[in-house]
Amino acid sequence: MIWGLSYNQFMEFEAVIGLEIHAQISTKSKMFCRCDNDSWEKEPNIHTCPVCMGFPGQLPVTNEEAVKKGVVAALALDCEIPEYCKFDRKNYFYPDSPKGYQISQFDEPLSQNGKIEFDMGDRKVKVGITRLHLEDDAGKLTHVRNGSLVDFNRAGTPLMEIVSEPDMHSGDEAEAYAREIQKVLRYVGSSEADMEKGMMRFDASVSIRPKGETNLNHRAEIKNLNSFRSLNSAINYEIGRQTELWEVGSPLDGPSTIGWNDEKGETYFMRKKEESDDYRYFPEPDIPPLYIDKKLVEGLKTHIPEMPGVKKKRYMEEMGLIEDDARILSGDIRLAQYFEEVVVATSDSKKAVSFINTVLMKHLKEELINIDDQKVTAGMMSELIKLINSGEISNNLAKGEVFEEMYKTGKDPKEIVEEKGLKQVSDSGAIEVACKKVIEENPGPVEDYKNGKDKAIGFLIGMVMKEMKGQANPQMVDEMMRKML
Numbered sequence: 001m002i003w004g005l006s007y008n009q010f011m012e013f014e015a016v017i018g019l020e021i022h023a024q025i026s027t028k029s030k031m032f033c034r035c036d037n038d039s040w041e042k043e044p045n046i047h048t049c050p051v052c053m054g055f056p057g058q059l060p061v062t063n064e065e066a067v068k069k070g071v072v073a074a075l076a077l078d079c080e081i082p083e084y085c086k087f088d089r090k091n092y093f094y095p096d097s098p099k100g101y102q103i104s105q106f107d108e109p110l111s112q113n114g115k116i117e118f119d120m121g122d123r124k125v126k127v128g129i130t131r132l133h134l135e136d137d138a139g140k141l142t143h144v145r146n147g148s149l150v151d152f153n154r155a156g157t158p159l160m161e162i163v164s165e166p167d168m169h170s171g172d173e174a175e176a177y178a179r180e181i182q183k184v185l186r187y188v189g190s191s192e193a194d195m196e197k198g199m200m201r202f203d204a205s206v207s208i209r210p211k212g213e214t215n216l217n218h219r220a221e222i223k224n225l226n227s228f229r230s231l232n233s234a235i236n237y238e239i240g241r242q243t244e245l246w247e248v249g250s251p252l253d254g255p256s257t258i259g260w261n262d263e264k265g266e267t268y269f270m271r272k273k274e275e276s277d278d279y280r281y282f283p284e285p286d287i288p289p290l291y292i293d294k295k296l297v298e299g300l301k302t303h304i305p306e307m308p309g310v311k312k313k314r315y316m317e318e319m320g321l322i323e324d325d326a327r328i329l330s331g332d333i334r335l336a337q338y339f340e341e342v343v344v345a346t347s348d349s350k351k352a353v354s355f356i357n358t359v360l361m362k363h364l365k366e367e368l369i370n371i372d373d374q375k376v377t378a379g380m381m382s383e384l385i386k387l388i389n390s391g392e393i394s395n396n397l398a399k400g401e402v403f404e405e406m407y408k409t410g411k412d413p414k415e416i417v418e419e420k421g422l423k424q425v426s427d428s429g430a431i432e433v434a435c436k437k438v439i440e441e442n443p444g445p446v447e448d449y450k451n452g453k454d455k456a457i458g459f460l461i462g463m464v465m466k467e468m469k470g471q472a473n474p475q476m477v478d479e480m481m482r483k484m485l
């Protein structure tokens, strides 16, 4: 110590972050019973039965669909799938858990040793996936003034828990990782991962070490973060807090479980962290171990689509898209499928990008809807682009009047063009007449052009387009105008 300061104040620190992601598996029924798995905005406690309510003597039966979707997600995250895995009881009391234990997987999980890679700006980040295992969810508590209400609709919902290696070092990295996982789960159809509906939640473990060291120090686990924003903010807050503790020479003296107060923007202490011993795990006696056939795994592998990162790279390398466009289009599998359909039909990736990423996307963003919830199908979009490419309508009319009408009514673009009489005029006679008129009426700009002001021709062409209500073939107008001048 010098003058009461710790040497640590002169050291540089690095944060070490690992995430546990819980994602609800998209199945019709719950993990071990036939109750409806959709509890969103339902009347409380209507999707319950003796199994998910933990009545004595009931026998849970494993949901095959949930296992398959878990395997698919694990494969997409490059995990190994052992032939054998089992379920275990994780014992703890909590009022929203009617069984008094959670059915999870302890030492023999569904999958392990995976990894995921993604871009952050121009940097590649690789995060190891320790394991992806299956478990069931608890119910939901709502705290009211005089007590707490419990809703068991969600109790027994199938979950995947995806545990990462402590490979991240900032809130931004953790957020980018979580967003990538969300994309992958949606791509393979294993989870809708809708944060608003609580289908994806995070626990983030944060610890600090002097830069250059490789050991792991005591961590604080921030529980139950339910948005990307709170994940990022909570981690950054916790990095700041623990760094200060290091600087004054009193880092965490044991693992702890903490919470995040979104309003205050602070973490708060909940309890000393429980270790696995505290849960008295033991093999679930009512559920036989799972034997996962290699053939089944091979079969499921064939259903895994091209992953978002690979797709993005292909869009850039093979189709010449700029990174921003490629990232947006590959970010959602439905959008990517739509885009690819239009490209196949039109062989015009440039127009496909421009119509989807700017024209259509503007509406989707304004209305906060996704591509499946609007009327312009990929087929209609392709037709529209073909009408431009065959010279039947101008690009401007297609992007403006025709598209707007398609979007509003779901009508075929050809029909709209005919109904509204928007067909592009490629008749050189009509174009010549209009050019002549514009030249006569605008002697100033004509003079300017002749004196070498090349810009003036743009104005004249614009006047011709206006004269012909935007329906003239712009290339022909350009040629005609230059010829006549």
Ligand SMILES: [Zn+2]
Binding pocket: 030, 033, 034, 035, 047, 048, 049, 050, 051, 052, 053, 156
């Ligand atoms: Zn049930």
